[in-house]
Amino acid sequence: MKDISWDAYQTFLAVARHGGLTGAAQASGVSPATVGRRVLDLEQTIGRQLFLRSQTGYRLTADGQALFEQLQAMDAVVRRVENWRQEAHGSAVVRLMAGTWVTWLVCENIQAIWSERDGFRLDMSVSERRATLAHRESDVGVRAVMPEEPSLTSRHIGEVAYAAYRQRNAPDGLAAAWLAVSEDDAISPYLRWPHEQVAASIAVIVSRPRSLLDLARAGAGQAVLPCFVGDLDPGLERAGEELKQLRHGQWIVTNSEDRHRREIRTVSERLYRLVKSHADLFAGKRPSRSF
Amino acid sequence: MKDISWDAYQTFLAVARHGGLTGAAQASGVSPATVGRRVLDLEQTIGRQLFLRSQTGYRLTADGQALFEQLQAMDAVVRRVENWRQEAHGSAVVRLMAGTWVTWLVCENIQAIWSERDGFRLDMSVSERRATLAHRESDVGVRAVMPEEPSLTSRHIGEVAYAAYRQRNAPDGLAAAWLAVSEDDAISPYLRWPHEQVAASIAVIVSRPRSLLDLARAGAGQAVLPCFVGDLDPGLERAGEELKQLRHGQWIVTNSEDRHRREIRTVSERLYRLVKSHADLFAGKRPSRSF
DNA sequence: CTAATGTCTTTCATTAATGAAAGACATACG
DNA sequence: CGTATGTCTTTCATTAATGAAAGACATTAG
CATH class of the missing domain: 1.10.10.10 (Winged helix-like DNA-binding domain superfamily/Winged helix DNA-binding domain)
Incomplete structure (x- = not known):
């Protein structure tokens, strides 16, 4: 015995x-x-x-x-x-740093990432610049480039595709109106694209990318959005093919030192599953309307 | 966290x-x-x-x-x-094999070895021959020789001394009467000693060593007994010095394979403590009467 | 006061536990 | 019907945990 x-x-x-x-x-x-x-x-x-x-x-x-x-x-x-x-000694906090749209996705699927009885709090912050995990400003980050810092552990979670979107069944007159964020705030390539390619047609300028979605849905014009956002919105349709030159990879990044912490592992794992389950959408393989 | x-x-x-x-x-x-x-x-x-x-x-x-x-x-x-x-699947059994006198000591101090709420049963058997643990006939054994089998784990628990004992304040007439076990049953050196040293004076022969104690206490003569037995009995006194040539070491032996089993470790550890706490008695250092 | 005992801690070689990858197999899907 | 996915299992090199011994320290006994 x-x-x-x-x-x-x-x-x-x-x-x-x-x-x-x-x-x-x-x-x-x-x-x-x-x-x-x-x-x-x-x-x-x-x-x-x-x-x-x-x-x-x-x-x-x-x-x-x-x-x-x-x-x-x-x-x-x-x-x-x-x-x-x-x-x-106070419950743990997991700081999740991601771009506008991943944050949006997480918010839409918050129940897949966090629940009341998880025993930790979630602190989400949006940053268009590369998440600064190296300085321990956040615990889990989503990046568009593979991190080079040896202190960071990264996990590839697929490709992200972009396309232009406009209100579904919008009148053709809107074809020329583009929506964009101010040039100062346009850090990511997909935000710079309108300024570089269709600068003359930009009709409305906002400071936050999130507003692009609201504007497009309201019929203010067309905007470049990640496919997983545009294709997921029943009020939008693609206004052209995928903009292949904007396509990039995506990684979940954690601090090597902290990644063993239970709640960090939990969040990172759930985030991984969430994004993976939307992999086709991220990659632009499920257009809401075919051309 | x-x-x-x-x-x-x-x-x-x-x-x-x-x-x-x-x-x-x-x-x-x-x-x-x-x-x-x-x-x-x-x-x-x-x-x-x-x-x-x-x-x-x-x-x-x-x-x-x-x-x-x-x-x-x-x-x-x-x-x-x-x-x-x-x-x-039936509660565990710990098979404890020892000589007559260690078994006797365990019986006298059973509460130090086992209690009702221990969750295992105790199966004590007496064997004057070396306990045959190698064949898994018992789980814990007490031996007078250091075991050589590599499959056995042993722990030294001190020395055992012997002396002759007789009824306390016995009449001198009994000085010549010796008690012994039959020569066939006399395996251990201390049992053979009367046959080898005072064969002519053996008055009573029994088959079980345990009877020697009863006989001596009843005044039937003198018998060679381990000091821890004789010195512990208020009805006996030493009938001479320690018989140094009979002194030997003593070891607790367990099967290497089984010694991790909780109840075996428990019994073996308690047995160790029990014997250790009687170490002086075993070594003959507390004669009930000094010469 | 000194020695002896018993305790915790540290170090290092050893042992045991572990993970990654590959294999095997069943199930679900087209 | 074949492919793909997901599961458990096995193997082997690696990693982590462990134990023995020595050290350090306090307490107790002589």
Whole structure:
């Protein structure tokens, strides 16, 4: 009767909850291989089979179910301790820095990134310039260029395509009216594009990129927007082909030192999933109207 | 907010309970160094000091006390799970093999070795031959020779001295009457001694060494007994000096493979303490009557 | 006061645990 | 029906955790 490491119980719970090694591994921050081994060890030690294994995941046996129910109480204690821990020294904050449109996407899908019971707060800030993670101004960032700083860890999350958009079924008279941000605020290439290519046709100038979407939807003219924004808006349609020269990659960036922090890993992972699930949209592969 | 391994909580509890690294380490079956590191990590992660460290041990701080009280519930769950585990496939048995007299000592001090709420059963068997742990016939053994088998782990527990004993204040007429076990059953040197040294004076022969004590106490003659037996019996007194040629060492032996099993470690450790606390008696340093 | 005991801590070689990648297999999809 | 996706498992090089021993320090005993 070897004694059972409490970690084994923790692992068991994760597998039972997620129904498989992969999910449990991600939740625990270890590899599926490790989770599998630990569950195997636990079964060995307890002397009972706890899971029914299949290629599609793990399912609890009767014994596993019994253990699972007992361990709920253990998990409850840990949650209480975590709360105690937080109230002791203030809950953690995850600072997420991204561009206007990724921030917009996150806001639209906030439930996929953060929920009430997450135990950390989210501090989102918009920056068109490259997120300055190196100076620890934020914990998770989304960048359009692969970071070179060795202290930053990056993860490629696909391509971003751009196109011009206008109000759906807009009168042809608007074809010439362009919307843009002021030249001073136009840092990103897609914001500079109108100034460089159609400067003479710029009808309305705003200071925030976010306003471009509102203007276009209101029928003020056409604006260059990321495809995932324009194609996702039922009130907009493409006003031309993808502007290929604006296409660029996108990376999630975290500080190498902090990326192990649970809540940072959580946010970064969820963000990754969110963007990945919109990968086609980002890449401009789902135009709301075909040409 | 890195997540805390449940093992860390387990370690914390052990330290809090035992009041120090050393005790906690023994209870957990790891080294004090590891326990110290884990506690340090936990404090680091929680961001609060949990213990007041001193050269004499660890004492809980206020925060530590708060955590300790919360974790009690966690431990309760684990204990319940352990019970469930046992009722599922029969509770564990620890097989303890020792000579007549160590077995006798254990029986006299059974509360130091086992208690009702231990969660395992004890199966004591007496063997004058060397305990055959190699074949897994028992889990914990006490031997008079250092085992050579590499699969066995041994721990020296001191020296054993022998002397002749007789009824206290016995009439002198009994000086010549010796008590012995039958030559066939006399395997250990101390049992062979009467046959080799005072064969002509052997008055009573029994098959079990245990009977020697009863006979001597009843005034049937004198018998060679381990000093810890004879000196401990108020009804006996030494009938001569220690028989130095019989003195030998003594070892607790466990199977290397099984010695990590919790209950085996428990029994072996308690046995060690019990014998150690009688070390002087074993070594014959506390004669009930001085010459 | 000195020695002895018991404690924690640190260091370093060793051991055990881990992750990445590849394989194997089932399921879902076109 | 074949392809693609997602899962678990296995292998092996790497990394992290560990234990033994020595050091440092306080306390206790003589």
